[in-house]
Amino acid sequence: MRKLRHWLFGLGGLLWLHHVQAQNTFPLNGVADPRTGYYAFTHATLVKDAGTTLNNATLVIRDGRIVSVGANLPVPSGAVEVNCQGKFIYPSFVDAYSDYGTPAVQRAPGFNFGAPAQLNTATKGAYGWNQALKAEQNAFAVFTADETKAKSLREAGFGAVLTHVKDGISRGTGALVTLGGDKENFALLKEKASAHYSFSKGSSTQSYPSSMMGMIALLRQTYLDARWYKQNPVTEGKNLTLQAWNENQGLPQVFEANDKWNVLRADRIGDEAGVQYIIKGGGNEYQRIGEMKATNATFILPLSFPQAQDVEDPADARMVSVSDMKHWELAPTNPAAFERAGIPFCLTTADLKDAREFMSNLKKAMAYGLSETAALNALTKTPATVLGVYNEVGSLDAGKWANFFISSGPVFNDKTVIYQNWIQGKKYVVKDENWADPAGSYQVVFNTANGPVNYTLNVKSGTSAALVGGKDTVTSKFYYDGRSVRINVAPERSTENLYRLSGTVGGQGWTGYGEDSLGNRFTWTATAANPATAKADSARRKAPGALGKVTYPFEPFGYEEGAQPKAETILVRNATVWTNEADGVLQNTDVLLRDGKIAAVGKNLTAAGARIIDGTGKHLTPGVIDEHSHIAAASINEGGQSVTSEVRIADNLNPDDINIYRQLSGGVTTSHILHGSANTIGGQTQLIKLRWGANDEGLKFKGADGFIKFALGENVKRTSSTQNNRFPDTRMGVEQVLTDAFTRAKDYEKAWKEYEANKSKKGAVAPRRDLELDALVEILNSKRFITCHSYVQSEINAALKVADKLGFKFNTLTHILEGYKVADKMKQHGAAASTFSDWWNYKMEVIDAIPYNATIMQRVGLNVAINSDDAEMARRLNQEAAKSVKYGGMSEEDALKMVTLNPAKMLHIDKQVGSIKTGKDADVVLWSNHPLSIYAQSLYTIVDGTVFYDRGKDEQMRKSLAAERQRLVRKMVGEKRGGAAVTPALPSYQLMHTCSDHSHSHGLLTVDAEEVE
Known part of the structure; x- marks a missing residue:
């Protein structure tokens, strides 16, 4: 066995025997060194993997690979021995x-948004x-x-x-x-x-x-x-x-x-x-x-x-x-x-x-x-x-690459130092200091002429040690540099019996020569008596203290685990009930909600175990339905092309949007989340129920028909851009985009039908599946329905003619602020109208808007809804509907239907929601006052029989939220005062999506102060 002194392997002076391939294609400018990297790392605590730790173990590597791993392995002949006494070896x-x-x-x-598009x-x-x-x-x-x-x-x-x-x-x-x-x-x-x-x-x-x-x-x-x-x-x-x-x-x-x-x-x-x-x-x-x-x-x-x-x-x-x-x-x-x-x-x-x-x-x-x-x-x-x-x-097993590091102790302990990191059998110094701390207890043997003499050496540091022999303990002068050791001792406290020792650090401990005060020479050895061993999960760190709870969603007013609201059996007693059915408004009436459905409507109802809510002096209505919304989505517009029917709002819902909770406070239970109006044929929409705390799948209104957003006018042709190079650039071009898209869809559908009829024949090749055209074919087959951003009567007329010609229908024309001019044509086509109550003059297209629009269209016989297109307006859609009572003399019941039953019909969900009728979904709102009054507040907003907004509980949550805010502020201040690095205070922003034409994102950037109402 070849032995080299440990000084060859100190961090300051390792003689690197680099492993090289016997043959390679790179020329050599110098003298060749054919020696291979052959090492045995001995006496280590070797963490082979997370489940296997070997004490007093040996790791043998050669040519960059691990040869063998085990406890008490002999050092192979020809291997350079590296003593890792007291050290740990881990896989890198x-x-x-x-x-x-x-x-x-x-x-x-x-x-x-205003720059030219790069289309290719x-x-x-x-x-x-x-x-x-x-x-x-x-x-x-x-x-x-x-x-x-x-x-x-x-x-x-x-x-x-x-x-x-x-x-x-x-x-x-x-x-x-x-x-x-x-x-x-x-x-x-x-x-x-x-x-x-x-x-x-x-x-x-x-x-x-x-x-x-x-x-x-x-x-x-x-x-x-x-x-x-x-x-x-x-x-x-x-x-x-x-x-x-x-x-x-x-x-x-x-x-x-x-x-x-x-x-x-x-x-x-x-x-x-x-x-x-x-x-x-x-x-x-x-x-x-x-x-x-x-x-x-x-x-x-x-x-x-x-x-x-x-x-x-x-x-x-x-x-x-x-x-x-x-x-x-x-x-x-x-x-x-x-x-x-x-x-x-x-x-x-x-x-x-x-x-x-x-x-x-x-x-x-x-x-x-x-x-x-x-x-x-x-x-x-x-x-x-x-x-x-x-x-x-990934572990220290034979045959794997020799990737490992050597540390002073368990690697995750706070004071542990990584000394060396070996990569493919080559050593890289991490910590340039004596890696071998000699502290510990050693069994020392003096091999004198009179026989062996045993002592115990207790080393405190690299300069201090104590030698114990018999009943005596003598402080010794001690020198250690990781490669050699010197000790001057007087074991029996006798000045005439001084010992001077020198030695080297080897594989089994320390060995060397000594001399007493009479000049007698002898050999000596020192072997560690208490080598370090690994301890599982030994690093005990300071606990972080009390932590806040994860809430669902992770927002103010979220629910802690186990505290999420659940469907209940609820009996609302003695309320004024706006049924939106033939029964009209019922006084002093009870409504029973059970298993997420409206179970009964009548007087003097009873239900064992039901939660009783007193509706005396209060008004119960169906939940508000917002036909045109942009909340709860990570993105709204895909404006990169003129036709993007392949994109889906469903793919990027954001359940953490605080506007879900805010709109529940305004009685909204269902929202239709639309793509924006950046292109002629936009993306597929998503209908959601405002189930605050649910994930994105949990928000979706299951079983509802699919819809898609189209758009006409300024936004589509990019009037605000002076560098628009994306077709169309005119309202005429919008017509051509529609014509071209549906012509391609018809050809696509025909190709697939031909393939299905002939796919069993030799050589039949399926057409390329095109998600963009798939959606348009669904429209042609009345499996997907259009809601279209529109303003100006001329382009509305043109779009209706294109649809009639190509065999599809506009289900809903939204905004439709000139609808009063074309209401007869809309009725003939079969389109519904989803409009604003009195928004006006925010761009040229809306200059002819009038507050009588909704009433006029309704009187012509159209199904009319009032929508928000705005996260804030959605909180008061009941008041927006009431404006038609003021401006147009619409009846109160008809006005309420514009934000309940009418949008339900537009969205083809009136069999589930929109009125209070036995068997429908238990989506209802209990108002403190007349539901069209500016003084009306939602006391309870219930979705599927689950109370997602409770005004009384909301007040309690505000207090808890204020306390939580103060706790977190104190903790952050404490972090700073404790000397930790901090960043400047950063306001939290939220993009409020609307159908504005001023930015691609169709949104306003607002400070998100969701916990400060």
């Missing part, structure tokens, strides 16, 4: 989400039609080792990363690389290790997609296009993007979601395509952990936690939302929430400004409940397993 971490070594991506500027891709070559699809992009082709970044990652314990180019909605393939400083040829472990996707266009300047729902539609369509491309269609030619897309489907599929709701959006894309994504989260997934588990995905979780904000100034503090403060407090609980829920996850340095923050943030997450075992798995086995490379990295 694996980061499953990185852009290490790839070029920086220049993000495209935001969409400018700027990518040159035989690639796909959309610049944001980069399936052909390969990280390995552009990977360059970056020693600066690699060093910071190694210092955090990482040895390998999955890297990709973070550019595009489809990002191509990722590569598994190590963090060594060798040539890229050696660092590259797997060229194509994964395929990547996101909801970010990255550097693409192409106009489409310009919204969340557009990105989702693009992904859905591309999955379909790629399958179609496998048929080798002549009409497509060579499409390298679709070719690469198909080739990449066999790889692990990684989706960057970055938000809890985006997680669900991505998962549904995967479900539709038959793909299970590995999902990169954003840190707020703990807010919907049940939904996260239901995805069956493995997650990649960042440890980028928000800083406390500087809220000492009350003027600043009042603009910081409770939601933001709660997230600051609870964000570190995210990994622990995944562990408790049994959801597999990896941890990543992604989203950190500096990888050196990783370990401190990880320890913070552990203080908030994450166990050491789960943390280690999330950094080793889990990422290696989901990427299909556990046979290469």
